[in-house]
Amino acid sequence: MTDVLAITEHRRGSLRDVSFEIITAGRQLADDLGGDLHLGVIGGDVDDFAEELDREGVDAIHTVAEGEEFNHDIYVQAIEQLYAASGASALLMPNTVNGLDYAPAVAGSLELPLVTDVVGFDGSGTLEVTREQYAGKVETTLDVNADAFALTIRPAEWPKAEGAGSASVEAFDADIDESRVRSTVTGFEEVGGGDVDISEADVLVSVGRGIEEEENLPLVEALADALGATLSSSRPIVDNGWLPKNRQVGQSGKVVTPDVYIAIGISGAVQHVAGMKGSDTIIAINTDPNAPIMDIADYAIVDDLFDVVPHLIEEFGGEAP
Numbered sequence: 288m289t290d291v292l293a294i295t296e297h298r299r300g301s302l303r304d305v306s307f308e309i310i311t312a313g314r315q316l317a318d319d320l321g322g323d324l325h326l327g328v329i330g331g332d333v334d335d336f337a338e339e340l341d342r343e344g345v346d347a348i349h350t351v352a353e354g355e356e357f358n359h360d361i362y363v364q365a366i367e368q369l370y371a372a373s374g375a376s377a378l379l380m381p382n383t384v385n386g387l388d389y390a391p392a393v394a395g396s397l398e399l400p401l402v403t404d405v406v407g408f409d410g411s412g413t414l415e416v417t418r419e420q421y422a423g424k425v426e427t428t429l430d431v432n433a434d435a436f437a438l439t440i441r442p443a444e445w446p447k448a449e450g451a452g453s454a455s456v457e458a459f460d461a462d463i464d465e466s467r468v469r470s471t472v473t474g475f476e477e478v479g480g481g482d483v484d485i486s487e488a489d490v491l492v493s494v495g496r497g498i499e500e501e502e503n504l505p506l507v508e509a510l511a512d513a514l515g516a517t518l519s520s521s522r523p524i525v526d527n528g529w530l531p532k533n534r535q536v537g538q539s540g541k542v543v544t545p546d547v548y549i550a551i552g553i554s555g556a557v558q559h560v561a562g563m564k565g566s567d568t569i570i571a572i573n574t575d576p577n578a579p580i581m582d583i584a585d586y587a588i589v590d591d592l593f594d595v596v597p598h599l600i601e602e603f604g605g606e607a608p
């Protein structure tokens with residue numbers, strides 16, 4: 288029997304979606320291995336977080352009340368100790384900016400083989416782990432021949448765990464060596480674009496190179512306003528400096544999973560699709576019926592965005608610029 292320890296993630300008082308996705312992944316792995324699923328919650332309002340995380344499939348939640356926000360040095364020490372105490376031999380961590388910050392250090396000190404950016408696995412025999420390479424063009428399957436191992440899980444690849452659970456919740460008293468805590472979070476500063484986090488939006492209006500000029504952006508902004516949606520974009524828009532980096536969807540931007548994703552003048556390059564393919568409903572507006580975005584769109588309007596978008600704005604009670 289092999290238990291699984293999955294580490295959750297929060298920021299500025301809220302659990303991130305990946306925390307619920309890692310429950311689904313962790314349950315799948317625990318079922319494959321015939322063990323229990325333990326969750327680790329480190330820092331912040333751990334009791335509130337534990338209540339929220341008690342979803343179907345979770346066997347035990349361990350809370351570590353150390354610090355408010357993510358801190359590399361605290362996480363590394365807490366996870367090392369939690370892993371040893373939980374008896375788990377599989378460690379799952381989110382493949383996020385934070386996860387990638389501590390996962391190699393933890394795997395190194397625990398001497399666990401680490402596979403990062405995992406998009407699938409089968410643990411029913413020898414563990415087979417799937418990763419994508421070359422910007423999603425190549426899928427690689429690795430055999431992990433080890434009794435104990437660590438994986439980082441790509442966000443938005445597993446559905447969020449639903450349903451209330453009945454996990455045991457225990458406070459874990461980690462012995463944090465303060466001399467090893469060399470940094471503290473003193474505040475947050477958003478890089479342009481205010482407080483917008485496109486990965487939290489329910490509806491995204493996303494604009495691509497088809498918009499042609501920065502002067503045309505108010506058109507898509509008006510549609511976003513009319514729909515109560517958030518504006519995001521493909522990379523060229525950000526590279527041109529027309530929108531801040533935190534609006535970029537894709538491999539080198541953010542992974543988003545909104546209910547509705549409206550891709551306007553976006554071709555659907557693999558690097559873009561890597562960031563939005565988990566959206567519930569994808570609507571494409573594009574003059575090219577053969578654009579790759581059409582392969583994943585649920586609905587498409589094959590027409591000139593400069594004709595279509597003003598009509599949509601009007602339809603939803605807005606005013607085209």
Ligand code: FAD
Nearest residue numbers: 495496497521522537538539540552553554558559574592
């Ligand atoms: P284009 O590919 O130029 O597509 C524009 C689309 O608009 C076309 O399909 C065209 O038919 C349509 N169009 C033109 N005029 C109109 C009109 N009037 N009405 C309607 N439709 C119209 N890209 C990302 O988006 N996110 C990433 O994170 C990212 N990371 C990358 C990382 C690496 C390492 C690399 C190499 C590339 C990355 N890219 C990323 C870039 C990616 O390869 C594409 O170049 C980019 O996604 C293309 O953006 P686009 O679809 O807006 O532009």
